[in-house]
Amino acid sequence: MNEKSFSLEVDYRYFKKKILETTGIALDAYKPRQMQRRIKELSERKGFYTLKKFWSFLEKNPEEYRKFLDYITINFSEFFRDVDRFNELERKIIPDLLTRTPNLRIWSAACATGEEPYSVAIILEKSYPEVTTRILATDIDEGALEKAKIGIYDKTHVKNVPPVILDRYFIRKGESFIVKENIKRRVKFKKINLLEDNFPREFFWLILCRNMIIYLEDEIKNTLLVKLHNSLRKGGVLFLGGTEKILAPEKFGFKLIGNCFYQKI
Ligand SMILES: C[S@@+](CC[C@H](N)C(=O)[O-])C[C@H]1O[C@@H](n2cnc3c(N)ncnc32)[C@H](O)[C@@H]1O
Incomplete structure (x- = not known):
């Protein structure tokens, strides 16, 4: 290891500690090389060539700190992300689950800015109105959850939504699309860090945990899969x-x- 890479290592250790103290996010759980590269790239883009300097910049600039958290948690999402899978969810998975229970408890874990749980809520409102239980939607990122609760999206996030669904379940205001109240009412948002916090005490028939475990180290990912399995009812489904x-x-x-x-066996 040369001197430069050693100082980067030391710097990164310091940076990780600061992030853990201020957000509770343990960066070690995420693929380290990928995470370190992303942080270094952002730091350099902002003109800081040591992570210590970058950290003191973030500490003094709350807006930049917010943007930084968005960046590391990668909370991009969109409605009906993977349209074919959501069609399968609507036409096969949900009806199968409804043969097992009328009380379909659903959890969207790592829901980012809400597009995922709202997509499920739209499916229920449209095709299974008899399912009235609220969807639990959680994420580690409070900023993302605030946006989710507001429920206003630009067109890039609704590009997979068919026009008839857009008309029925969104209010259009200029360039924005606002989720209607009857859809919002079906979702309850809460902050949960899937790697640290206690899981909800109830059991679910359907858990969506999408585009999050891909960033995790194998061992951490496996532990999370076991915990998600424990939170499902027998016969319940992980998406x-x-x-x-x-x-x-x-x-x-x-x-x-x-x-x-x-499916949990
Ligand atoms: C790429 S988004 C996926 C959003 C949505 N599930 C989808 O597939 O479109 C990943 C989300 O995982 C969240 N996340 C990352 N680590 C987390 C953790 N330890 N606990 C809960 N959520 C986490 C991020 O905040 C981000 O919102």
């Missing part, structure tokens, strides 16, 4: 992101029942 495969689902007590859908 993962398009690039997040469980290689040996049986080892975790799951059976693959569709692309991205894992």
